Amino acid sequence: MTATAPEIRTEKGLARVAQSLAGWTEKWFPDAYIFALVGVLLVALAALANGSSPQTIVDAFGNGFWDLTAFTLQMAMVVLTGYVVATSRPVARLIDTLAAVPQSAATAVSFVAFLSMSVSFVNWGLSLVFGGLLARAIARRIDLRVDYRALGAAAFMGLGAVWALGMSSSAAQLQATATSLPPALLQVTGVLDFGTTIFTWQSLTMCAIIIALTVLIAHYSAPRGDAIRTAQDLGVDLNDEPEPAAARTRPGEWLEYSRILPIVAALMTLGWLISQFLTSPILSVVSSLNGYLLVFLMLGLLLHGTPRKFLQAVSKAVPATAGILVQFPLYAAMAAILTRAVGNGGMTVSGHLAEFFTSVGGGGGFTVIIALYTVILGLFIPSGGGKWLVEAPYVMQSATDVQMNLGWTVQVYNVAEALPNLINPFFMLPLLAVLGLKARDLVGFTFLQFIFHLPVVLLLVWLLGRTFEFVAPVIP
Known part of the structure; x- marks a missing residue:
C-alpha cells in the first residue's frame, strides 16, 4: 500500500516534513555499492590531476585492494555477532517485556529510539536487529496503534546517531588495535585506547x-491520528513464531543438540577474559577488537543453547554482512591510491589534503571542517571503518601538525560519520530485512533527524574541542 494524498494532508508538523523528504531520497539515491565504485573513480581522477601516471594508479589499486582483509572480517563479525545475540530466545523474551512498556504511540516511537541508541553504545550490529525486533513486538500490540514506519526509523537511530561514539566504533576500535592499523597510520598516531576516545x-x-x-x-515527528500507518496497513506480516527444531535423524547429531559444548566454550572465554583483566590494563582489554568479538560470539552461542540453534542463527545473519564483504576492498583500494600514487613534486593526494587541513589551523575551525568533510565523504563511503582508513592518514597528520588532540579528532570523525547514515540507506539493509519494509518508508524520518543533528554536531565538536590539550602520540 502506498501513501495517498489525503493521508499526507492529515499529517502535521515534523511528521509531514518527514514524509515529504522520503520521496526525494528514495528517488535519487542509488545502491551503496555504486557510491563506493564512484568513490574509486573520483580518487583515481584526483590522482591523475595530481600528476600520477595511470600505471602508478592501477598498481596502487591492485596492490592495496586486499589491505583490509583482516579488518573486513572483523567488521563483518560485528554484524554477525550482534544479529546472533539479538535473535536468541532470552533476548526475545526481554524484547517482549520491553514492548509492553510504552502507553502511547509517540512514546512508543521515542522509547524504541532511546533503547536502540543505548544498545548501540555496546554493539551497533546488535542494535540494528534488537531495535527491529522491538519495533515488531510493539507493532503486534492490539491495544496500541503506532506508525510502523516511525517505529522502524526509531530502530535505526542506534546506527544513525551514536553508534560510532560507542564501544563498537570501527575507528576507535581500529586505533586501539595496533595489529589492525596500517603501518603508515600507526607511525602517525600510535595506539589510542578508549580512555583517549570513547x-x-x-x-x-x-x-x-x-x-x-x-x-x-x-517523539514529535511520529504520525498521529489518521496519519498513522500500521504494519497491517503496510501489508507486513508480524508473525515471529520460531521455526520448529529439526528432528534428530542419527545418533551422531546428539552433540549438535547438547548444551555441553556451548557451556564449555563460554567458560573458557570467561576464564580468558578474567586473565586479561588481571594481567592487562582495563582499557586495553575493552578496546581489543578481537577480544570484543570473541566475547560476543561466545555469548551468542551460550544464549542459543545448542550448536544447532546457534548455526541456524548464523546462517540467517550471514546475508547481512554481504555489503561489508564486497565494499571494504574498494575502500582499501581508495586508501592505497590516496597514499601511494605519487604525483608531481613527489606528493600524493593524501599529502595535499593534509596540507589543506593543516592550513585551516587548530582550534574550532579545524574540527568543524573535519566534521563537514567526514559527512560529505560518508555519502560515498558509508562505512565508519573503511572510510576511516581512507581519511585517517591525512586527517591525523593534519591534527598532529596543528596540535589538535588526536583522541578528540577520532571522536570528531566518529560523531560526524554517523550523520550520512541518516541519508544513505546502506546500513539500513539488515534492519529492513527484519522489519519487512523498504528504505523509502524510513528515510523521510531519518532525513529529518539529519537536518537537526548537523548543526548540533558542528556546535558540539567546536565547543567541546576547546577543552582538550594536545598530547604527542607514542609511536611503538
Missing part, C-alpha cells in the same frame, strides 16, 4: 546530548 567526558557528554535530541525528534 570514554572521555567530552565524548560521553556529546553522546548524551545527541541521544536526548534524537528522542525528542522521534
Whole structure:
C-alpha cells in the first residue's frame, strides 16, 4: 500500500516534513555499492590531476585492494555477532517485556529510539536487529496503534546517531588495535585506547546530548491520528513464531543438540577474559577488537543453547554482512591510491589534503571542517571503518601538525560519520530485512533527524574541542 494524498494532508508538523523528504531520497539515491565504485573513480581522477601516471594508479589499486582483509572480517563479525545475540530466545523474551512498556504511540516511537541508541553504545550490529525486533513486538500490540514506519526509523537511530561514539566504533576500535592499523597510520598516531576516545567526558557528554535530541525528534515527528500507518496497513506480516527444531535423524547429531559444548566454550572465554583483566590494563582489554568479538560470539552461542540453534542463527545473519564483504576492498583500494600514487613534486593526494587541513589551523575551525568533510565523504563511503582508513592518514597528520588532540579528532570523525547514515540507506539493509519494509518508508524520518543533528554536531565538536590539550602520540 502506498501513501495517498489525503493521508499526507492529515499529517502535521515534523511528521509531514518527514514524509515529504522520503520521496526525494528514495528517488535519487542509488545502491551503496555504486557510491563506493564512484568513490574509486573520483580518487583515481584526483590522482591523475595530481600528476600520477595511470600505471602508478592501477598498481596502487591492485596492490592495496586486499589491505583490509583482516579488518573486513572483523567488521563483518560485528554484524554477525550482534544479529546472533539479538535473535536468541532470552533476548526475545526481554524484547517482549520491553514492548509492553510504552502507553502511547509517540512514546512508543521515542522509547524504541532511546533503547536502540543505548544498545548501540555496546554493539551497533546488535542494535540494528534488537531495535527491529522491538519495533515488531510493539507493532503486534492490539491495544496500541503506532506508525510502523516511525517505529522502524526509531530502530535505526542506534546506527544513525551514536553508534560510532560507542564501544563498537570501527575507528576507535581500529586505533586501539595496533595489529589492525596500517603501518603508515600507526607511525602517525600510535595506539589510542578508549580512555583517549570513547570514554572521555567530552565524548560521553556529546553522546548524551545527541541521544536526548534524537528522542525528542522521534517523539514529535511520529504520525498521529489518521496519519498513522500500521504494519497491517503496510501489508507486513508480524508473525515471529520460531521455526520448529529439526528432528534428530542419527545418533551422531546428539552433540549438535547438547548444551555441553556451548557451556564449555563460554567458560573458557570467561576464564580468558578474567586473565586479561588481571594481567592487562582495563582499557586495553575493552578496546581489543578481537577480544570484543570473541566475547560476543561466545555469548551468542551460550544464549542459543545448542550448536544447532546457534548455526541456524548464523546462517540467517550471514546475508547481512554481504555489503561489508564486497565494499571494504574498494575502500582499501581508495586508501592505497590516496597514499601511494605519487604525483608531481613527489606528493600524493593524501599529502595535499593534509596540507589543506593543516592550513585551516587548530582550534574550532579545524574540527568543524573535519566534521563537514567526514559527512560529505560518508555519502560515498558509508562505512565508519573503511572510510576511516581512507581519511585517517591525512586527517591525523593534519591534527598532529596543528596540535589538535588526536583522541578528540577520532571522536570528531566518529560523531560526524554517523550523520550520512541518516541519508544513505546502506546500513539500513539488515534492519529492513527484519522489519519487512523498504528504505523509502524510513528515510523521510531519518532525513529529518539529519537536518537537526548537523548543526548540533558542528556546535558540539567546536565547543567541546576547546577543552582538550594536545598530547604527542607514542609511536611503538
